Amino acid sequence: RVFPPNQRGLVVMSVELGEDAEEEFQQLFVRRADLDDVDHIMALHDETYPDAQTVGFENVYGRSVVHIVELIETACTAVTVEDRESHVVGFACFDDHPTQLSAAGPTSEKGYNLSNQWEKWFREAYNEPNANGTNSVWMTFFVASSDITREVMQEILRATFASSRELENVFFFQPGACAESEVRDMLYPYQRLFTQLQVAHAATAPWVLPGTQVWACRRLTAITPLLIRVAQVEDHDNLVAVFDAQSEVVTHVYGEYFIAELIEAQNEDNKALVAEVDGRAVGLLCTTSDVDVNVLAQCFQLDPYDNLLKPSYMQRIREQEARRTAAAESGEPDSPFALGDYLQAALQQMDLDHFLDTVDRGASGEMTAVHVMIALQTFELPLEVRESINIMEFCEYFMALLWQVRYWEPMLEGEAEVEPDRIYETVNLLVSMDAKARKEIAQDFRDRWEFIQDAFAQIAEDQSEEGSDAEDMEGQEPAFEAAEPVAADGGSAEDGENGEDGENRDVDSPVKILPLLELLVEDERMGIDRTHAAALLVTLHWWGGEVDLRMPAATITEAQMAAALETVIASEDDVFLGSSSSPMWLANVPHHAKDVFCINMFCLDQAFQTQGADFLLPAFCMYPDKDYCVITQPHTSAQTPLLAAFSVVPPQAVSTFGHVLYLVHRCALSGPPIVKVCQEPDLEHLPWLARALDDDSCEDLLTTAKEFVKAPDVNKDKQVFVFEFDRQVCGVVMLESLNEDYVEMLRCGYHLDDYLLAQYHKSKDVDGVGVDGFIGRGHCKVLEFIINPLFMKFQRKMLQEALRLAGRSVCYLEVDLQQSVPPIFRDMLQVAPRRPPALKKKQRQPPKVASFFKVEKVVDEEEVKREERQKMIAERSQSALSMITKKLLSEHKIQVNARVVVVGASDAGLSFLESLLSIPHVHFSSLTLLAPGGLEYRHSHHLPLVAGSAAYSHNELRRGMLEL
Numbered sequence: 001r002v003f004p005p006n007q008r009g010l011v012v013m014s015v016e017l018g019e020d021a022e023e024e025f026q027q028l029f030v031r032r033a034d035l036d037d038v039d040h041i042m043a044l045h046d047e048t049y050p051d052a053q054t055v056g057f058e059n060v061y062g063r064s065v066v067h068i069v070e071l072i073e074t075a076c077t078a079v080t081v082e083d084r085e086s087h088v089v090g091f092a093c094f095d096d097h098p099t100q101l102s103a104a105g106p107t108s109e110k111g112y113n114l115s116n117q118w119e120k121w122f123r124e125a126y127n128e129p130n131a132n133g134t135n136s137v138w139m140t141f142f143v144a145s146s147d148i149t150r151e152v153m154q155e156i157l158r159a160t161f162a163s164s165r166e167l168e169n170v171f172f173f174q175p176g177a178c179a180e181s182e183v184r185d186m187l188y189p190y191q192r193l194f195t196q197l198q199v200a201h202a203a204t205a206p207w208v209l210p211g212t213q214v215w216a217c218r219r220l221t222a223i224t225p226l227l228i229r230v231a232q233v234e235d236h237d238n239l240v241a242v243f244d245a246q247s248e249v250v251t252h253v254y255g256e257y258f259i260a261e262l263i264e265a266q267n268e269d270n271k272a273l274v275a276e277v278d279g280r281a282v283g284l285l286c287t288t289s290d291v292d293v294n295v296l297a298q299c300f301q302l303d304p305y306d307n308l309l310k311p312s313y314m315q316r317i318r319e320q321e322a323r324r325t326a327a328a329e330s331g332e333p334d335s336p337f338a339l340g341d342y343l344q345a346a347l348q349q350m351d352l353d354h355f356l357d358t359v360d361r362g363a364s365g366e367m368t369a370v371h372v373m374i375a376l377q378t379f380e381l382p383l384e385v386r387e388s389i390n391i392m393e394f395c396e397y398f399m400a401l402l403w404q405v406r407y408w409e410p411m412l413e414g415e416a417e418v419e420p421d422r423i424y425e426t427v428n429l430l431v432s433m434d435a436k437a438r439k440e441i442a443q444d445f446r447d448r449w450e451f452i453q454d455a456f457a458q459i460a461e462d463q464s465e466e467g468s469d470a471e472d473m474e475g476q477e478p479a480f481e482a483a484e485p486v487a488a489d490g491g492s493a494e495d496g497e498n499g500e501d502g503e504n505r506d507v508d509s510p511v512k513i514l515p516l517l518e519l520l521v522e523d524e525r526m527g528i529d530r531t532h533a534a535a536l537l538v539t540l541h542w543w544g545g546e547v548d549l550r551m552p553a554a555t556i557t558e559a560q561m562a563a564a565l566e567t568v569i570a571s572e573d574d575v576f577l578g579s580s581s582s583p584m585w586l587a588n589v590p591h592h593a594k595d596v597f598c599i600n601m602f603c604l605d606q607a608f609q610t611q612g613a614d615f616l617l618p619a620f621c622m623y624p625d626k627d628y629c630v631i632t633q634p635h636t637s638a639q640t641p642l643l644a645a646f647s648v649v650p651p652q653a654v655s656t657f658g659h660v661l662y663l664v665h666r667c668a669l670s671g672p673p674i675v676k677v678c679q680e681p682d683l684e685h686l687p688w689l690a691r692a693l694d695d696d697s698c699e700d701l702l703t704t705a706k707e708f709v710k711a712p713d714v715n716k717d718k719q720v721f722v723f724e725f726d727r728q729v730c731g732v733v734m735l736e737s738l739n740e741d742y743v744e745m746l747r748c749g750y751h752l753d754d755y756l757l758a759q760y761h762k763s764k765d766v767d768g769v770g771v772d773g774f775i776g777r778g779h780c781k782v783l784e785f786i787i788n789p790l791f792m793k794f795q796r797k798m799l800q801e802a803l804r805l806a807g808r809s810v811c812y813l814e815v816d817l818q819q820s821v822p823p824i825f826r827d828m829l830q831v832a833p834r835r836p837p838a839l840k841k842k843q844r845q846p847p848k849v850a851s852f853f854k855v856e857k858v859v860d861e862e863e864v865k866r867e868e869r870q871k872m873i874a875e876r877s878q879s880a881l882s883m884i885t886k887k888l889l890s891e892h893k894i895q896v897n898a899r900v901v902v903v904g905a906s907d908a909g910l911s912f913l914e915s916l917l918s919i920p921h922v923h924f925s926s927l928t929l930l931a932p933g934g935l936e937y938r939h940s941h942h943l944p945l946v947a948g949s950a951a952y953s954h955n956e957l958r959r960g961m962l963e964l
Contacts, residue, residue: 028152030159032891033078033091038068040088041080045143056182060175061141062099071141073760074777074809076800076890079159081144081152090144090152094137094160096804096886097776098173100207117205122171126214127200133801134672136169142189153189157222162610163892165645166672166797168219176211193217226611228618231272231284236260238281239274242605262286262601271622273615275604283604285615289597289623291630294586299657300649304789305665307586308596308628316572324384337388338571340430340542343397346385347427348588355379356420367420369412373399383582400550402426404537407517408530411552430538434590435571441532441539442568449562451526455519456558459511507562510555513537540564543571596628602642612642613669620666627666632659635897635926645669647793648895648925660897660925665790672794673725675801678732680709682722685729689786694820701734701784721802723787731787731795733802738779738812746812750831750881755920761810761885780808785822796827800889813882827893828882830917833956893923900924905931 033041045065049057058064063071071093072078081090097118118138123129137160144152161167172190174183194215239259255261263272269290275283297307306314324337359367359375376395389397402418403411405426412418433441445452517533520526540556541549544564548554599619604612619629631646633639635658646662686705690698705720723731740762746752763778780803787795803811813828815821900916902909909929916924 027084028089028148028155029082029084030079030155031082033072033080033093035069035072037080037088037091038072041065041068041091041143044088044091044145048143048146053182053185056178056185059178059182060186062175063141065143069757070760073757073887075140076137076886077160078887079156081156089148090156091141092139092143092153092156093141094170095140096133096137096800098138098171098207099140100173100175121205121208122214124201125199125208126197128197131169131171132674133804134674134797135166136171137167139170139172144189149189150192154193154222157193157217161219161222162641164890165613166794170217172215172217174213174215176209176213187215190215190217193221223611226275226277226283226608226614228273228275228615231263231266231274231281233260233263235263235274235281235284239284239603242282242284243603245606246603259284271619273618273622275608275611275615277605277608282608283612283615284601285599285619286601287597287599287619287622287629289591289594289626291594291596291598293589293594293596294584295657296630296661297586298583298652299655300651300661302649305628305649305663306595308594308630309586309589310593310595313589313593320572338543339389339397340433340538342385342388343394343401343542344430344433345588346379346381346394348431349382349584350379350427352424352427356423367418369399369414369416369418372402372412372418372423382584384585397550398426400541401430401538403552404541404549405429405534407514407534407537407552429535430542433535433538438539438543438568439571441535442565445536446565446569448526451523452520452561453558455516455523456507456511459515459519460509462515463511507558510557513549513554513556514552516556539568543568595626596630597623597626599629599631602631602640604642610641612640613645615642616645616664616669620669629664629666631662633662633897634659635899637897639895639897643895644892645793647789664793667725668790668793670725672797673723673730673791675721675723675798675805677805678705678709678720678722682724682729683709685722686732689729689732690784692786693784697784697819701732704734704783705732718783719806721805723791723798725788725791730791731785731798733785733799734783735780735802735806735808735811736783737806737808738781743779746881748834750833752831752883755829755831755883755888756810756885763807776804776807777809778807779810779812780806781812781814782822782824785824787823792823795824796889796892799824799827799884800886803886803889809886811884814879815882816879825882826923827889828884829888829920831881831883832914832918833881835956888920891921893921896922896924897926898924899926899928901928901930903930905929 042065045057054064068091075093075095077094079092079094080088081092083089119132122131142153142156157170160170172194174187178186194217197214197216236257236259243259266272270286270288272287273285274281275285291308293302293308296302302308309317320337355375356367358378360371361367362371373395376398377391379391379394381389381391381394385394399412402422403409406422410416517530517537521528521530521533537549540547540561544560545567547556547560547564549556597619602612602615616629620626631643633643643662645668646664647668649661649663651657651661683702683705686702687698690701693701701720704718708718708720718734718736720732720734722729723733743758747758752758761777761779782799785795785799787798791798799811803809811828813822813825815825902913909931913927913929916922916927
């Protein structure tokens with residue numbers, strides 16, 4: 001059976017032991033190890049390994065049982081196994097490097113002096129190019145009850161792999177200097193799930209003795225992946241049992257056979273996948289690509305994810321919005337968009353049913369043109385439309401459009417009756433004419449240009465015979481001066497002026513639009529009807545440039561039509577009028593431009609909950625053109641293991657959306673980025689990553705990176721590491737090493753001792769300085785941390801890898817109250833500052849008689865250090881401190897989405913918030929302090945509406961970083 005994550009962030013798992021039904025079953029539970037387990041672990045070790053085997057145990061693992069406290073404090077992961085009676089029956093430690101490496105001590109050989117160098121040796125020796133620190137760990141300690149040793153090992157590995165989806169390998173380092181009897185006894189638990197790796201190349205290292213072997217356990221060995229396939233109606237019976245076991249409300253609300261109906265309704269947009277185990281469906285995942293990106297963009301901060309649109313489409317949106325803003329600021333009279341774009345944007349947001357209900361009816365119940373005009377004047381135009389056309393112009397344009405859709409009927413004026421179907425037909429026609437449809441219309445008529453020329457020639461001849469047009473045009477200048485028109489054969493219209501008979505035609509001679517359209521419809525060679533002709537009329541008038549065809553008596557020249565068709569064909573693929581300030585700015589995005597699908601139903605048998613992420617890759621395969629997958633969940637719902645593969649998108653400041661939005665990108669399912677030391681080719685990518693920083697921080701990062709690349713010594717004070725995915729730099733982190741004096745200063749100023757045992761994190765230099773410390777441990781500070789939002793959920797792993805490469809085990813983040821906060825801040829633990837004792841500031845008067853006036857004063861070094869430390873603390877009194885250890889980085893924080901509201905900025909309320917923020921294994925995503933007037937330090941120029949805090953000073957409130 002599998003249970004949900006416990007409060008320590010590791011999946012708790014149990015197994016029932018016994019081969020026959022008559023045997024008594026024993027349950028094993030795996031959890032995070034705690035310092036309270038030390039005595040039980042030591043007793044288990046003494047019971048399992050007598051004194052004769054103790055030396056062999058120390059030789060194999062490189063540690064004795066007396067180092068249990070050190071292992072729990074400094075290892076990446078330490079787990080304890082209990083039986084159902086809560087007796088400790090097993091213990092294991094996992095680290096990011098072999099124990100023998102850090103125990104080997106400093107060495108002069110470059111590349112093998114710190115705990116970050118096992119990868120080079122391992123890849124050369126065992127030909128494992130894909131093994132790295134992000135997907136592999138080393139088992140550095142194991143002890144279990146002798147009668148269930150292998151079973152304990154199996155459950156530890158299963159729980160470890162289940163808790164870390166990116167983990168692919170668990171390695172065990174077998175030292176070469178151990179006796180065969182020692183190795184045989186110690187290897188017994190590993191022989192079932194581990195396989196011995198064969199040496200491919202005889203690579204050596206100072207800490208690798210002859211005869212050394214490495215054992216490996218792969219993820220697929222410990223956890224069998226689920227078989228994911230397309231759902232079938234026959235899966236209904238199995239899935240009903242899974243749904244009913246978790247909730248009876250679903251069947252009660254949606255019906256007994258809703259699962260079968262859901263599976264049967266699959267189409268291009270809606271898909272359903274099932275997980276199969278032993279021929280039985282144990283889970284269901286339903287998805288859809290019909291996602292309202294407008295609502296999500298209004299409620300969540302999706303701009304870093306291109307608002308879930310195709311990158312090219314979102315880029316055009318940004319460019320067009322910038323162009324429209326520039327035109328408005330410069331006061332240019334000409335709009336950068338066509339008139340039809342504004343009319344289309346307005347009609348897209350019109351609720352036709354509601355609009356028709358607002359139109360008055362006559363005594364006989366019929367709707368007239370006057371009634372429609374009056375109702376149109378009450379329609380509220382969108383903001384982006386109001387900036388270019390007013391409501392009276394909109395009414396005029398709408399009435400002209402009503403005629404254009406049925407141009408063969410009279411113009412609608414006065415008491416002329418207007419049928420509701422005509423309004424539906426008009427609005428639907430214009431809304432459906434997107435850029436692609438308009439281009440198809442224009443290109444279709446452009447391909448038939450020879451026939452259109454014949455129609456122009458025939459009408460011109462008829463008008464010439466009547467002579468009426470010549471009199472109308474006398475003394476008038478051409479209304480449109482077109483560019484060189486294009487003829488039907490691909491040449492210019494000037495070439496097409498001469499027909500086959502050699503006679504010249506005037507392409508600037510206007511003809512009436514109605515006879516022209518009717519002649520085109522009657523021409524069998526055109527193959528069009530009045531609906532196609534109406535679409536041409538709408539396209540020419542609203543998107544053809546300077547062509548005015550609003551009235552039945554309108555005229556057009558051959559040159560004007562040719563130019564208008566070319567304008568439509570050459571127009572941009574998509575035109576976007578919305579702005580981010582508009583509540584409906586993404587409401588009309590075409591379906592093909594959306595780059596997201598969502599999960600609208602998910603259920604998985606309790607025994608396989610930790611493998612829910614196995615659905616995601618097959619789900620993306622069902623939508624090959626989509627890069628994002630989202631899922632929303634109520635604030636009060638518990639986080640399932642499936643959501644561990646997703647990132648939480650922060651809400652907008654004014655959002656009232658009742659759900660939490662989770663998002664994952666297709667690339668993030670391929671595993672975390674690789675962390676490596678910054679090299680010269682990476683420098684060209686850093687300016688683009690650092691563009692969001694202020695000028696000083698950006699310059700400091702670039703300068704430090706260049707200096708670090710020139711001399712990449714691992715013991716430099718400042719080190720720069722980059723995150724690389726698919727040979728692309730997607731993040732950077734800059735660390736600064738801290739000496740012991742600085743750490744002591746932090747311990748004096750903050751409650752660091754509540755979260756770590758500092759004596760186990762002392763560093764040892766490769767030159768032999770600090771012999772009381774440890775290789776691969778120490779303290780450092782994050783100066784800059786930048787990562788692509790797509791890989792935000794891996795930032796804890798990225799920081800852990802950076803610490804390994806830097807040879808550090810504790811990381812701090814000092815945030816000035818006026819500077820921007822890096823995203824890693826939310827994954828770190830905020831440390832409360834210590835309160836200095838209240839001392840008298842007024843010094844006492846010296847005595848009148850000094851008995852030892854001439855005695856030389858002895859300088860106390862401790863007093864000098866104490867004064868310097870107090871000075872440094874005073875200088876950092878305006879900074880907030882966060883910290884994280886290597887152990888805490890491997891423990892994923894539990895996301896609590898429940899909205900917690902604290903009423904009143906009293907001492908009790910503030911201390912409650914401080915307590916919630918200081919829980920190491922829990923992250924509260926929605927904490928709200930409700931206090932009239934806000935926090936007192938934010939409104940110091942106003943009198944607070946409630947009593948101020950007596951326990952928290954203004955400076956302490958600011959250092960609490962409650963705004964984040």
